[in-house]
Amino acid sequence: MAIAVTDRSIELEERIRTRTATVAVLGLGYVGLPLAVAFARAGLTVRAIDVDAERVQALLEGTSYIQDVPSAVLQEIVRTSPSSLLSDTEKGNDGRAIGRLEPTTDYGTLAGADAVVISVPTPMTRMKQPNIDYICAAAAGIVPHLRSGMLVVLQSTTYPGTTEKDVLPILERSGLRAGVDFHLAFVPERINPGDRRYTVENIPTVAGGLSRRCGALAAMLFGTIGAPITVVSSPAAAELTKCYENTFRFVNIALANELAKLCERMGLDVWEVIDAAKTKPFGFLAHYPSAGVGGHCILVDPYYLACAAREYDLSLGFIQLAADINEDMPYHVAGLVSRALGRQGIALRGAKVLVLGVAFKKDIDDARNSPADRLIEALLEDGADVQYHDPYVSEFPVHSDFSRRRPFHLTSTPLTDELLETVDCAVIVQAHSGVDYRRIVQQAKTVVDACGAVPSEETTPGLLRLGVGARTG
Numbered sequence: 001m002a003i004a005v006t007d008r009s010i011e012l013e014e015r016i017r018t019r020t021a022t023v024a025v026l027g028l029g030y031v032g033l034p035l036a037v038a039f040a041r042a043g044l045t046v047r048a049i050d051v052d053a054e055r056v057q058a059l060l061e062g063t064s065y066i067q068d069v070p071s072a073v074l075q076e077i078v079r080t081s082p083s084s085l086l087s088d089t090e091k092g093n094d095g096r097a098i099g100r101l102e103p104t105t106d107y108g109t110l111a112g113a114d115a116v117v118i119s120v121p122t123p124m125t126r127m128k129q130p131n132i133d134y135i136c137a138a139a140a141g142i143v144p145h146l147r148s149g150m151l152v153v154l155q156s157t158t159y160p161g162t163t164e165k166d167v168l169p170i171l172e173r174s175g176l177r178a179g180v181d182f183h184l185a186f187v188p189e190r191i192n193p194g195d196r197r198y199t200v201e202n203i204p205t206v207a208g209g210l211s212r213r214c215g216a217l218a219a220m221l222f223g224t225i226g227a228p229i230t231v232v233s234s235p236a237a238a239e240l241t242k243c244y245e246n247t248f249r250f251v252n253i254a255l256a257n258e259l260a261k262l263c264e265r266m267g268l269d270v271w272e273v274i275d276a277a278k279t280k281p282f283g284f285l286a287h288y289p290s291a292g293v294g295g296h297c298i299l300v301d302p303y304y305l306a307c308a309a310r311e312y313d314l315s316l317g318f319i320q321l322a323a324d325i326n327e328d329m330p331y332h333v334a335g336l337v338s339r340a341l342g343r344q345g346i347a348l349r350g351a352k353v354l355v356l357g358v359a360f361k362k363d364i365d366d367a368r369n370s371p372a373d374r375l376i377e378a379l380l381e382d383g384a385d386v387q388y389h390d391p392y393v394s395e396f397p398v399h400s401d402f403s404r405r406r407p408f409h410l411t412s413t414p415l416t417d418e419l420l421e422t423v424d425c426a427v428i429v430q431a432h433s434g435v436d437y438r439r440i441v442q443q444a445k446t447v448v449d450a451c452g453a454v455p456s457e458e459t460t461p462g463l464l465r466l467g468v469g470a471r472t473g
Protein backbone atom coordinates (compact mmCIF):
# COMPACT_ATOMS: atom_id res chain seq x y z
CA MET A 1 0.00 0.00 0.00
CA ALA A 2 1.31 3.47 -0.94
CA ILE A 3 2.23 5.63 2.03
CA ALA A 4 -0.16 8.59 2.13
CA VAL A 5 1.47 11.81 0.94
CA THR A 6 0.41 13.58 4.14
CA ASP A 7 2.56 11.13 6.12
CA ARG A 8 5.40 11.73 3.72
CA SER A 9 5.02 15.47 3.94
CA ILE A 10 5.00 15.35 7.73
CA GLU A 11 8.20 13.36 7.50
CA LEU A 12 9.71 15.95 5.14
CA GLU A 13 8.57 18.78 7.39
CA GLU A 14 10.23 17.10 10.34
CA ARG A 15 13.45 16.56 8.43
CA ILE A 16 13.55 20.22 7.39
CA ARG A 17 12.73 21.36 10.92
CA THR A 18 15.46 19.22 12.47
CA ARG A 19 17.90 20.08 9.65
CA THR A 20 18.32 16.41 8.78
CA ALA A 21 16.93 16.95 5.27
CA THR A 22 19.09 16.61 2.17
CA VAL A 23 18.45 19.18 -0.55
CA ALA A 24 19.85 19.05 -4.08
CA VAL A 25 20.50 22.25 -6.03
CA LEU A 26 20.70 21.84 -9.82
CA GLY A 27 22.80 24.58 -11.44
CA LEU A 28 25.58 26.26 -9.47
CA GLY A 29 25.82 29.70 -11.00
CA TYR A 30 25.22 33.21 -9.69
CA VAL A 31 21.96 32.02 -8.13
CA GLY A 32 22.39 28.31 -7.40
CA LEU A 33 25.78 28.45 -5.70
CA PRO A 34 24.90 31.13 -3.11
CA LEU A 35 21.66 29.24 -2.48
CA ALA A 36 23.43 25.89 -2.04
CA VAL A 37 25.92 27.54 0.32
CA ALA A 38 23.08 29.17 2.29
CA PHE A 39 21.29 25.83 2.71
CA ALA A 40 24.49 24.22 3.94
CA ARG A 41 25.12 27.09 6.34
CA ALA A 42 21.56 26.59 7.59
CA GLY A 43 22.50 23.04 8.56
CA LEU A 44 21.11 21.02 5.63
CA THR A 45 23.09 18.49 3.64
CA VAL A 46 23.39 19.78 0.08
CA ARG A 47 23.98 17.84 -3.12
CA ALA A 48 25.27 20.59 -5.38
CA ILE A 49 24.85 19.38 -8.96
CA ASP A 50 26.09 21.03 -12.14
CA VAL A 51 26.69 19.69 -15.64
CA ASP A 52 29.85 21.80 -15.88
CA ALA A 53 32.63 19.49 -14.66
CA GLU A 54 35.14 22.37 -14.39
CA ARG A 55 32.86 24.27 -12.02
CA VAL A 56 32.30 21.16 -9.91
CA GLN A 57 36.06 20.49 -9.77
CA ALA A 58 36.70 24.09 -8.65
CA LEU A 59 34.15 23.69 -5.86
CA LEU A 60 35.65 20.36 -4.79
CA GLU A 61 38.96 22.21 -4.47
CA GLY A 62 37.26 24.92 -2.40
CA THR A 63 37.69 27.58 -5.08
CA SER A 64 34.80 29.87 -5.77
CA TYR A 65 34.10 31.30 -9.23
CA ILE A 66 31.24 33.49 -8.01
CA GLN A 67 32.20 36.92 -6.66
CA ASP A 68 29.61 36.86 -3.86
CA VAL A 69 30.75 33.47 -2.51
CA PRO A 70 34.16 33.68 -0.81
CA SER A 71 36.37 30.59 -1.22
CA ALA A 72 36.87 30.58 2.57
CA VAL A 73 33.13 30.00 3.06
CA LEU A 74 33.20 27.15 0.55
CA GLN A 75 36.17 25.54 2.23
CA GLU A 76 34.21 25.48 5.46
CA ILE A 77 31.31 23.51 3.99
CA VAL A 78 32.67 21.46 1.07
CA ARG A 79 33.43 18.20 2.77
CA THR A 80 33.55 15.38 0.30
CA SER A 81 34.24 12.45 2.52
CA PRO A 82 31.22 11.74 4.73
CA SER A 83 33.09 8.97 6.50
CA SER A 84 35.46 11.57 7.92
CA LEU A 85 32.58 13.21 9.75
CA LEU A 86 31.01 12.38 13.03
CA SER A 87 27.64 13.59 11.76
CA ASP A 88 26.11 15.50 8.87
CA THR A 89 26.23 18.73 10.79
CA GLU A 90 29.27 20.32 12.32
CA LYS A 91 30.10 23.71 13.76
CA GLY A 92 31.37 26.42 11.44
CA ASN A 93 33.95 29.05 12.33
CA ASP A 94 31.20 31.24 13.78
CA GLY A 95 29.98 28.37 16.01
CA ARG A 96 26.77 27.76 14.00
CA ALA A 97 25.83 24.23 13.05
CA ILE A 98 26.53 23.88 9.35
CA GLY A 99 25.71 21.17 6.86
CA ARG A 100 27.79 19.66 4.15
CA LEU A 101 27.97 20.76 0.53
CA GLU A 102 28.75 17.97 -1.91
CA PRO A 103 29.57 19.22 -5.41
CA THR A 104 28.97 16.67 -8.15
CA THR A 105 27.98 16.24 -11.79
CA ASP A 106 26.10 13.06 -10.91
CA TYR A 107 22.30 13.27 -11.05
CA GLY A 108 22.33 9.83 -9.43
CA THR A 109 22.97 11.55 -6.09
CA LEU A 110 19.39 12.89 -6.30
CA ALA A 111 18.29 9.46 -5.16
CA GLY A 112 18.91 10.35 -1.52
CA ALA A 113 17.52 13.89 -1.67
CA ASP A 114 14.36 15.05 0.11
CA ALA A 115 14.06 18.20 -2.01
CA VAL A 116 15.43 19.45 -5.33
CA VAL A 117 15.79 23.08 -6.43
CA ILE A 118 16.26 23.87 -10.13
CA SER A 119 18.48 26.97 -10.66
CA VAL A 120 19.53 26.58 -14.28
CA PRO A 121 19.74 29.37 -16.90
CA THR A 122 16.72 30.76 -18.74
CA PRO A 123 18.16 32.59 -21.75
CA MET A 124 16.41 34.03 -24.78
CA THR A 125 16.60 32.79 -28.33
CA ARG A 126 18.06 35.04 -31.03
CA MET A 127 14.50 36.22 -31.74
CA LYS A 128 14.07 37.11 -28.04
CA GLN A 129 11.74 34.22 -27.30
CA PRO A 130 11.95 32.27 -24.01
CA ASN A 131 14.31 29.30 -24.08
CA ILE A 132 13.42 26.91 -21.26
CA ASP A 133 15.48 24.01 -22.63
CA TYR A 134 17.76 24.04 -19.55
CA ILE A 135 14.75 23.81 -17.22
CA CYS A 136 13.26 20.93 -19.23
CA ALA A 137 16.61 19.09 -19.27
CA ALA A 138 16.97 19.49 -15.50
CA ALA A 139 13.39 18.27 -14.93
CA ALA A 140 14.00 15.26 -17.19
CA GLY A 141 17.16 14.51 -15.18
CA ILE A 142 15.10 14.41 -11.98
CA VAL A 143 12.51 11.91 -13.34
CA PRO A 144 14.46 8.64 -12.75
CA HIS A 145 15.16 9.71 -9.15
CA LEU A 146 11.80 11.23 -8.26
CA ARG A 147 10.21 9.48 -5.33
CA SER A 148 7.12 9.74 -3.23
CA GLY A 149 7.24 12.63 -0.76
CA MET A 150 9.97 14.57 -2.61
CA LEU A 151 9.69 18.35 -2.98
CA VAL A 152 10.69 19.83 -6.35
CA VAL A 153 11.12 23.61 -6.53
CA LEU A 154 11.70 25.56 -9.72
CA GLN A 155 13.72 28.68 -9.06
CA SER A 156 14.92 29.77 -12.50
CA THR A 157 13.18 32.96 -13.53
CA THR A 158 10.61 32.20 -16.21
CA TYR A 159 7.19 33.08 -17.59
CA PRO A 160 4.04 32.36 -15.55
CA GLY A 161 2.86 28.82 -16.23
CA THR A 162 6.25 27.11 -16.61
CA THR A 163 6.04 25.08 -13.40
CA GLU A 164 2.59 23.72 -14.12
CA LYS A 165 2.55 23.51 -17.91
CA ASP A 166 6.15 22.57 -18.68
CA VAL A 167 7.86 21.10 -15.61
CA LEU A 168 4.91 19.18 -14.15
CA PRO A 169 4.23 17.00 -17.25
CA ILE A 170 7.92 16.09 -17.47
CA LEU A 171 8.07 15.10 -13.79
CA GLU A 172 4.85 13.07 -14.09
CA ARG A 173 6.55 10.85 -16.69
CA SER A 174 7.85 9.14 -13.54
CA GLY A 175 4.34 7.77 -12.94
CA LEU A 176 4.05 9.88 -9.76
CA ARG A 177 1.42 12.62 -9.49
CA ALA A 178 2.34 16.19 -8.64
CA GLY A 179 0.62 17.51 -5.53
CA VAL A 180 -0.37 13.97 -4.61
CA ASP A 181 2.75 11.80 -4.63
CA PHE A 182 5.36 14.54 -4.75
CA HIS A 183 5.32 18.28 -4.00
CA LEU A 184 5.91 20.97 -6.60
CA ALA A 185 6.45 24.71 -6.16
CA PHE A 186 8.05 27.82 -7.62
CA VAL A 187 10.26 30.05 -5.46
CA PRO A 188 11.93 32.95 -7.29
CA GLU A 189 15.41 34.20 -6.48
CA ARG A 190 15.84 37.91 -5.82
CA ILE A 191 19.60 37.90 -5.41
CA ASN A 192 21.31 41.19 -6.23
CA PRO A 193 24.91 40.40 -7.27
CA GLY A 194 27.49 42.65 -5.67
CA ASP A 195 25.10 43.75 -2.91
CA ARG A 196 26.63 43.17 0.53
CA ARG A 197 23.60 44.38 2.48
CA TYR A 198 20.94 42.26 0.79
CA THR A 199 22.02 38.65 0.28
CA VAL A 200 20.30 35.32 -0.24
CA GLU A 201 20.22 35.03 3.57
CA ASN A 202 18.09 38.11 4.22
CA ILE A 203 16.18 38.97 1.02
CA PRO A 204 12.50 38.08 1.57
CA THR A 205 11.03 35.93 -1.17
CA VAL A 206 7.74 34.28 -2.15
CA ALA A 207 6.67 30.67 -2.65
CA GLY A 208 3.81 29.35 -4.75
CA GLY A 209 2.90 25.67 -4.60
CA LEU A 210 0.69 23.42 -6.65
CA SER A 211 -1.27 22.85 -3.44
CA ARG A 212 -1.27 24.72 -0.13
CA ARG A 213 0.87 21.93 1.28
CA CYS A 214 3.39 22.24 -1.57
CA GLY A 215 3.66 26.01 -0.97
CA ALA A 216 4.00 25.58 2.77
CA LEU A 217 6.77 22.96 2.40
CA ALA A 218 8.68 25.13 -0.09
CA ALA A 219 8.37 28.09 2.30
CA MET A 220 9.62 25.92 5.13
CA LEU A 221 12.61 24.73 3.12
CA PHE A 222 13.63 28.23 2.04
CA GLY A 223 12.77 29.54 5.50
CA THR A 224 15.74 27.58 6.89
CA ILE A 225 17.96 30.20 5.27
CA GLY A 226 16.49 32.91 7.47
CA ALA A 227 14.65 35.40 5.23
CA PRO A 228 10.86 35.81 5.43
CA ILE A 229 8.80 33.91 2.83
CA THR A 230 5.35 34.98 1.64
CA VAL A 231 3.25 32.10 0.37
CA VAL A 232 1.11 32.92 -2.68
CA SER A 233 -1.71 30.86 -4.11
CA SER A 234 0.00 29.12 -7.03
CA PRO A 235 3.33 28.63 -8.82
CA ALA A 236 2.10 30.98 -11.59
CA ALA A 237 1.44 33.75 -9.05
CA ALA A 238 5.02 33.40 -7.79
CA GLU A 239 6.38 33.30 -11.35
CA LEU A 240 4.44 36.42 -12.29
CA THR A 241 5.58 38.18 -9.11
CA LYS A 242 9.20 37.79 -10.22
CA CYS A 243 8.47 38.85 -13.81
CA TYR A 244 6.51 41.87 -12.57
CA GLU A 245 9.30 43.03 -10.26
CA ASN A 246 11.84 42.99 -13.05
CA THR A 247 9.43 44.47 -15.59
CA PHE A 248 8.82 47.32 -13.14
CA ARG A 249 12.56 48.06 -13.24
CA PHE A 250 12.69 47.63 -17.02
CA VAL A 251 9.92 50.12 -17.81
CA ASN A 252 11.14 52.66 -15.26
CA ILE A 253 14.65 52.49 -16.68
CA ALA A 254 13.09 53.09 -20.11
CA LEU A 255 11.31 56.16 -18.76
CA ALA A 256 14.61 57.49 -17.37
CA ASN A 257 16.25 56.80 -20.74
CA GLU A 258 13.53 58.70 -22.57
CA LEU A 259 13.83 61.58 -20.11
CA ALA A 260 17.60 61.62 -20.76
CA LYS A 261 17.02 62.13 -24.49
CA LEU A 262 14.52 64.90 -23.73
CA CYS A 263 16.99 66.64 -21.41
CA GLU A 264 19.68 66.52 -24.10
CA ARG A 265 17.33 68.40 -26.45
CA MET A 266 15.99 70.80 -23.81
CA GLY A 267 19.42 71.76 -22.54
CA LEU A 268 18.74 70.24 -19.11
CA ASP A 269 20.59 67.75 -16.90
CA VAL A 270 18.68 64.51 -16.30
CA TRP A 271 20.92 63.59 -13.34
CA GLU A 272 20.09 66.87 -11.61
CA VAL A 273 16.37 66.34 -12.29
CA ILE A 274 16.34 62.76 -10.94
CA ASP A 275 18.30 63.76 -7.84
CA ALA A 276 15.83 66.58 -7.23
CA ALA A 277 12.82 64.29 -7.83
CA LYS A 278 14.08 61.75 -5.34
CA THR A 279 13.91 64.30 -2.51
CA LYS A 280 10.18 63.51 -2.56
CA PRO A 281 9.83 61.09 0.35
CA PHE A 282 6.94 59.05 -1.11
CA GLY A 283 5.61 57.88 -4.46
CA PHE A 284 8.89 58.18 -6.36
CA LEU A 285 11.64 55.63 -6.87
CA ALA A 286 14.77 56.80 -8.67
CA HIS A 287 15.79 54.98 -11.85
CA TYR A 288 18.67 56.18 -13.99
CA PRO A 289 19.47 56.35 -17.69
CA SER A 290 22.33 54.30 -19.15
CA ALA A 291 23.69 52.74 -22.31
CA GLY A 292 20.95 50.11 -21.95
CA VAL A 293 19.73 47.26 -19.79
CA GLY A 294 21.85 44.13 -19.34
CA GLY A 295 22.22 40.97 -17.33
CA HIS A 296 20.42 37.72 -16.93
CA CYS A 297 17.23 39.03 -15.33
CA ILE A 298 15.96 42.54 -15.90
CA LEU A 299 16.79 42.37 -19.58
CA VAL A 300 15.30 38.90 -20.10
CA ASP A 301 12.22 38.56 -17.87
CA PRO A 302 10.03 41.25 -19.51
CA TYR A 303 10.45 39.48 -22.87
CA TYR A 304 9.43 36.18 -21.24
CA LEU A 305 6.33 37.87 -19.82
CA ALA A 306 5.41 39.61 -23.07
CA CYS A 307 5.75 36.32 -24.92
CA ALA A 308 3.58 34.43 -22.41
CA ALA A 309 0.89 37.11 -22.66
CA ARG A 310 0.45 36.32 -26.37
CA GLU A 311 -0.97 32.93 -25.45
CA TYR A 312 -3.80 34.91 -23.85
CA ASP A 313 -4.29 37.14 -26.93
CA LEU A 314 -2.72 40.08 -25.16
CA SER A 315 0.13 42.21 -26.42
CA LEU A 316 1.87 43.94 -23.51
CA GLY A 317 2.45 47.27 -25.21
CA PHE A 318 4.12 48.77 -22.16
CA ILE A 319 6.90 46.19 -22.28
CA GLN A 320 7.29 46.56 -26.04
CA LEU A 321 7.61 50.34 -25.76
CA ALA A 322 10.15 50.02 -22.93
CA ALA A 323 12.10 47.44 -24.95
CA ASP A 324 12.19 49.76 -27.97
CA ILE A 325 13.58 52.61 -25.85
CA ASN A 326 16.09 50.49 -23.92
CA GLU A 327 17.32 48.65 -27.01
CA ASP A 328 18.03 51.95 -28.73
CA MET A 329 20.31 53.20 -25.94
CA PRO A 330 23.60 51.58 -27.06
CA TYR A 331 23.02 53.11 -30.51
CA HIS A 332 22.20 56.47 -28.91
CA VAL A 333 25.46 56.34 -26.91
CA ALA A 334 27.36 55.38 -30.09
CA GLY A 335 25.82 58.53 -31.59
CA LEU A 336 27.12 60.58 -28.64
CA VAL A 337 30.61 59.17 -29.24
CA SER A 338 30.40 60.21 -32.87
CA ARG A 339 29.18 63.70 -31.86
CA ALA A 340 31.88 64.16 -29.19
CA LEU A 341 34.56 63.22 -31.72
CA GLY A 342 33.00 65.35 -34.45
CA ARG A 343 33.14 68.43 -32.21
CA GLN A 344 36.90 67.94 -31.97
CA GLY A 345 37.14 67.44 -35.74
CA ILE A 346 37.74 63.68 -35.47
CA ALA A 347 35.81 61.14 -37.54
CA LEU A 348 34.46 58.01 -35.83
CA ARG A 349 35.85 55.86 -38.65
CA GLY A 350 39.40 55.03 -37.58
CA ALA A 351 39.09 56.75 -34.18
CA LYS A 352 40.52 54.97 -31.13
CA VAL A 353 37.64 54.46 -28.72
CA LEU A 354 38.09 53.13 -25.19
CA VAL A 355 35.01 51.61 -23.53
CA LEU A 356 35.21 51.79 -19.73
CA GLY A 357 33.18 49.18 -17.83
CA VAL A 358 31.60 46.27 -19.70
CA ALA A 359 30.00 44.48 -16.72
CA PHE A 360 26.25 44.97 -16.86
CA LYS A 361 26.30 46.58 -13.41
CA LYS A 362 28.67 48.53 -11.20
CA ASP A 363 31.29 46.61 -9.20
CA ILE A 364 30.37 43.14 -10.42
CA ASP A 365 32.08 40.67 -12.75
CA ASP A 366 28.95 39.59 -14.65
CA ALA A 367 29.05 40.85 -18.22
CA ARG A 368 26.24 38.73 -19.65
CA ASN A 369 24.01 40.61 -22.08
CA SER A 370 25.83 43.82 -21.25
CA PRO A 371 24.76 46.89 -23.26
CA ALA A 372 28.48 47.44 -23.87
CA ASP A 373 28.20 44.49 -26.25
CA ARG A 374 25.81 46.24 -28.63
CA LEU A 375 27.64 49.56 -28.18
CA ILE A 376 30.99 48.03 -29.16
CA GLU A 377 29.37 46.28 -32.09
CA ALA A 378 27.84 49.57 -33.30
CA LEU A 379 31.18 51.38 -32.94
CA LEU A 380 33.04 48.62 -34.81
CA GLU A 381 30.41 48.68 -37.57
CA ASP A 382 31.13 52.39 -38.02
CA GLY A 383 34.84 51.70 -38.36
CA ALA A 384 36.07 52.68 -34.88
CA ASP A 385 39.11 50.98 -33.37
CA VAL A 386 37.68 49.79 -30.04
CA GLN A 387 39.42 48.71 -26.85
CA TYR A 388 37.94 48.27 -23.39
CA HIS A 389 38.99 48.36 -19.77
CA ASP A 390 37.15 46.60 -16.95
CA PRO A 391 38.94 45.51 -13.76
CA TYR A 392 36.31 42.77 -13.26
CA VAL A 393 35.99 41.38 -16.80
CA SER A 394 39.14 40.11 -18.50
CA GLU A 395 37.52 38.97 -21.77
CA PHE A 396 34.49 40.28 -23.57
CA PRO A 397 31.90 39.34 -24.62
CA VAL A 398 31.38 36.34 -22.34
CA HIS A 399 27.86 35.27 -23.09
CA SER A 400 25.14 37.06 -24.93
CA ASP A 401 21.59 36.21 -25.88
CA PHE A 402 21.84 38.82 -28.67
CA SER A 403 22.20 37.87 -32.27
CA ARG A 404 25.58 38.98 -33.56
CA ARG A 405 26.09 41.04 -36.69
CA ARG A 406 29.78 41.67 -36.21
CA PRO A 407 31.56 39.08 -34.06
CA PHE A 408 34.37 40.42 -31.88
CA HIS A 409 36.47 39.21 -29.01
CA LEU A 410 38.44 41.65 -26.86
CA THR A 411 40.57 41.46 -23.73
CA SER A 412 40.70 44.17 -21.08
CA THR A 413 43.45 46.77 -21.61
CA PRO A 414 45.26 48.19 -18.55
CA LEU A 415 44.16 51.76 -17.81
CA THR A 416 47.50 53.56 -18.15
CA ASP A 417 48.24 57.27 -18.67
CA GLU A 418 49.68 56.36 -22.07
CA LEU A 419 46.44 54.64 -23.10
CA LEU A 420 44.32 57.61 -22.03
CA GLU A 421 46.55 60.02 -23.89
CA THR A 422 46.37 58.02 -27.12
CA VAL A 423 42.62 57.33 -27.26
CA ASP A 424 40.36 59.72 -29.14
CA CYS A 425 37.34 59.02 -27.00
CA ALA A 426 36.76 57.28 -23.67
CA VAL A 427 33.16 56.21 -23.19
CA ILE A 428 32.15 55.38 -19.63
CA VAL A 429 29.47 52.69 -19.71
CA GLN A 430 29.83 51.33 -16.17
CA ALA A 431 31.43 53.36 -13.38
CA HIS A 432 33.15 50.84 -11.12
CA SER A 433 34.36 52.10 -7.76
CA GLY A 434 38.03 52.95 -7.49
CA VAL A 435 38.41 54.47 -10.96
CA ASP A 436 39.31 58.16 -11.04
CA TYR A 437 36.92 59.57 -13.64
CA ARG A 438 38.27 63.14 -13.29
CA ARG A 439 41.63 61.83 -14.42
CA ILE A 440 39.99 60.28 -17.46
CA VAL A 441 38.30 63.57 -18.38
CA GLN A 442 41.58 65.41 -17.99
CA GLN A 443 43.62 62.98 -20.08
CA ALA A 444 41.40 61.71 -22.91
CA LYS A 445 40.72 63.96 -25.92
CA THR A 446 36.99 63.40 -25.64
CA VAL A 447 34.85 61.59 -23.06
CA VAL A 448 31.27 60.35 -23.22
CA ASP A 449 29.81 59.72 -19.78
CA ALA A 450 26.89 57.33 -20.24
CA CYS A 451 26.28 56.62 -16.55
CA GLY A 452 26.64 59.84 -14.56
CA ALA A 453 30.18 58.97 -13.42
CA VAL A 454 31.82 62.35 -13.92
CA PRO A 455 31.05 65.02 -11.29
CA SER A 456 28.72 67.68 -12.73
CA GLU A 457 31.21 70.52 -11.98
CA GLU A 458 33.54 69.04 -14.63
CA THR A 459 33.11 71.12 -17.79
CA THR A 460 35.88 70.18 -20.21
CA PRO A 461 34.85 70.96 -23.85
CA GLY A 462 35.56 67.36 -24.93
CA LEU A 463 33.07 65.95 -22.42
CA LEU A 464 29.57 64.85 -23.42
CA ARG A 465 27.16 63.43 -20.87
CA LEU A 466 24.23 61.16 -21.60
CA GLY A 467 21.11 63.07 -20.62
CA VAL A 468 22.76 66.48 -20.44
CA GLY A 469 22.09 69.10 -23.10
CA ALA A 470 23.93 72.33 -23.77
CA ARG A 471 22.05 75.41 -22.56
CA THR A 472 21.48 77.94 -25.27
CA GLY A 473 20.23 81.53 -25.15
Ligand SMILES: NC(=O)c1ccc[n+]([C@@H]2O[C@H](COP(=O)([O-])OP(=O)(O)OC[C@H]3O[C@@H](n4cnc5c(N)ncnc54)[C@H](O)[C@@H]3O)[C@@H](O)[C@H]2O)c1
Nearest residue numbers: 027028029030031050051052119120121122138156157189
Ligand atom coordinates in the same frame (compact mmCIF):
# COMPACT_ATOMS: atom_id res chain seq x y z
N1 LIG B 1 22.16 36.22 -11.93
C1 LIG B 1 21.22 36.87 -11.28
O1 LIG B 1 21.43 37.95 -10.75
C2 LIG B 1 19.83 36.27 -11.12
C3 LIG B 1 18.98 36.80 -10.14
C4 LIG B 1 17.72 36.23 -9.95
C5 LIG B 1 17.33 35.15 -10.75
N2 LIG B 1 18.17 34.67 -11.72
C6 LIG B 1 17.71 33.52 -12.50
O2 LIG B 1 18.29 32.34 -11.95
C7 LIG B 1 18.53 31.39 -13.00
C8 LIG B 1 19.99 30.99 -13.00
O3 LIG B 1 20.75 32.13 -13.32
P1 LIG B 1 22.30 32.22 -13.02
O4 LIG B 1 22.65 33.65 -13.16
O5 LIG B 1 22.63 31.52 -11.74
O6 LIG B 1 22.88 31.35 -14.24
P2 LIG B 1 24.38 30.84 -14.43
O7 LIG B 1 24.59 30.71 -15.88
O8 LIG B 1 25.31 31.68 -13.62
O9 LIG B 1 24.39 29.39 -13.76
C9 LIG B 1 23.62 28.35 -14.23
C10 LIG B 1 24.37 27.04 -13.97
O10 LIG B 1 23.50 25.97 -14.35
C11 LIG B 1 24.30 24.94 -14.91
N3 LIG B 1 23.43 24.04 -15.67
C12 LIG B 1 22.92 24.19 -16.91
N4 LIG B 1 22.14 23.16 -17.22
C13 LIG B 1 22.13 22.33 -16.15
C14 LIG B 1 21.49 21.11 -15.85
N5 LIG B 1 20.67 20.50 -16.71
N6 LIG B 1 21.74 20.53 -14.65
C15 LIG B 1 22.56 21.11 -13.74
N7 LIG B 1 23.19 22.28 -13.97
C16 LIG B 1 22.97 22.88 -15.16
C17 LIG B 1 25.33 25.69 -15.72
O11 LIG B 1 26.46 24.89 -15.99
C18 LIG B 1 25.63 26.88 -14.77
O12 LIG B 1 26.71 26.57 -13.89
C19 LIG B 1 18.07 32.06 -14.28
O13 LIG B 1 16.74 31.69 -14.54
C20 LIG B 1 18.14 33.53 -13.95
O14 LIG B 1 17.25 34.30 -14.73
C21 LIG B 1 19.41 35.20 -11.90
